[in-house]
Amino acid sequence: MRxxxxxxxxVVIGIIFIVxxxxxxxxxxxxxxxxxxYMYGWHNKADENFWKEVxxxxxxxxxCKDCHSNKLSLIKQTPHAVIQCENCHGPAIGHPxxxxxxxIDKSREQCLRCHSYLPYPTSNRAKIKGIDxxxxxxxxxxxxxxxxxxPSMGGLK
Amino acid sequence: MITRRDFIKYSMxxxxxxxxxxxxxxxxxxxxxxxxxxxxxxxxxxxxDTKKCVGCGLxxxxxxxxxxxxxxxxxxxxxxxxxxxxxxxxxxADSPKAAIGGFVSSRIEMGHGKYExxxxxxxxxxxxxxxxxxxxxxxPCVQVCPVGATYQTADGVxxxxxxxxxxxxxxxxxxxxxxxxxHPVHHTAEKCNFCYHRITKGMKSACVQACPFGARLIGNxxxxxxxxxxxxxxxxxxxLKDEFxxxxxxxxxxxxxxxx
Numbered sequence: 001m002r003x004x005x006x007x008x009x010x011v012v013i014g015i016i017f018i019v020x021x022x023x024x025x026x027x028x029x030x031x032x033x034x035x036x037x038y039m040y041g042w043h044n045k046a047d048e049n050f051w052k053e054v055x056x057x058x059x060x061x062x063x064c065k066d067c068h069s070n071k072l073s074l075i076k077q078t079p080h081a082v083i084q085c086e087n088c089h090g091p092a093i094g095h096p097x098x099x100x101x102x103x104i105d106k107s108r109e110q111c112l113r114c115h116s117y118l119p120y121p122t123s124n125r126a127k128i129k130g131i132d133x134x135x136x137x138x139x140x141x142x143x144x145x146x147x148x149x150x151p152s153m154g155g156l157k
Numbered sequence: 158m159i160t161r162r163d164f165i166k167y168s169m170x171x172x173x174x175x176x177x178x179x180x181x182x183x184x185x186x187x188x189x190x191x192x193x194x195x196x197x198x199x200x201x202x203x204x205x206d207t208k209k210c211v212g213c214g215l216x217x218x219x220x221x222x223x224x225x226x227x228x229x230x231x232x233x234x235x236x237x238x239x240x241x242x243x244x245x246x247x248x249x250a251d252s253p254k255a256a257i258g259g260f261v262s263s264r265i266e267m268g269h270g271k272y273e274x275x276x277x278x279x280x281x282x283x284x285x286x287x288x289x290x291x292x293x294x295x296x297p298c299v300q301v302c303p304v305g306a307t308y309q310t311a312d313g314v315x316x317x318x319x320x321x322x323x324x325x326x327x328x329x330x331x332x333x334x335x336x337x338x339x340h341p342v343h344h345t346a347e348k349c350n351f352c353y354h355r356i357t358k359g360m361k362s363a364c365v366q367a368c369p370f371g372a373r374l375i376g377n378x379x380x381x382x383x384x385x386x387x388x389x390x391x392x393x394x395x396x397l398k399d400e401f402x403x404x405x406x407x408x409x410x411x412x413x414x415x416x417x
Binding site for chain 2: 031034035036039040041042043044047048050051052053054055056057058060082083084086087090091109112113114116118119120121122123124125128133
């Protein structure tokens, strides 16, 4: 064959060769076909560990009970027992070391998540005791009068 | 010159070869046979009981804080939708800011800054539907990724490799459920992964733990003693957009046909 055909072909083969050499250094060894086959499992296996090692922030009420058992046993006797401590007190993360103090959400909006009355006949929302946020002491924080750890009317401050 | 005997012989061979299934060509791999019998293999599945959801949005907040998605950005790995069906036949649905602050008003967001106040007398039915990634058995988002940055693990969870993602957005387009978005900080594709760091440690997903009403459950559906697996096997459950053939693994109790 003539050299004017071979010369560009050499260039193309050279480029392919360079790309393959770069690939050896850039693509990690753990990259390849894994359990779910080529269509769904073509990936870097090492990345699974990245996702497994994400820091856990919400530690659950089980984590709180060792030190705050008095508060926990109190709330367990009320309808608010179903609510996790961290839903209002914020994620524990590394408490008590880091953070030493948790920022408690005492806002009106927090209570209204469930206790703003919505007239939805086919939803459990309508079964929760609720108020109309516009007419019920508008602008005042609920915790001024109500105790979220003792939500019954007997717990009024 | 071909004899009659040879002709019949060759044609019989030909028929035998064409009739042989392709599977017979495959060499038997003992490891493959062993794996197919392994019922101990984990498969994470999710169950949403829409009848228990009250639209408080505590799941959405827990998800955002647990998975470090900027709190005020209008993207979320999970969200709660509100459906209000009116007596005049109209279906109103909204999910303001992914319902991170819950549903506190009966005013329904109609888009373009418009709201509609619905009166109690006009409502036929109204309910809340939590949404999250379906961790499909046939994930279309994984198929379209041109670089192998999104993939499915052996236990069925679809993950995104942030170091490998080039941000082309094909997967965001491919997902029929709209669960993917760009992470505002990392600028790579982002999605719910059932809190992979929690479930692999034996904990529950952040949204499951945060839900006060038990509307969200997660479990290994291959485990015969698992609660989620038991409900899926023995009760009437449905999935979203079954017709797409993606085989979603988030099952719903009490879904209505209006839910898309």
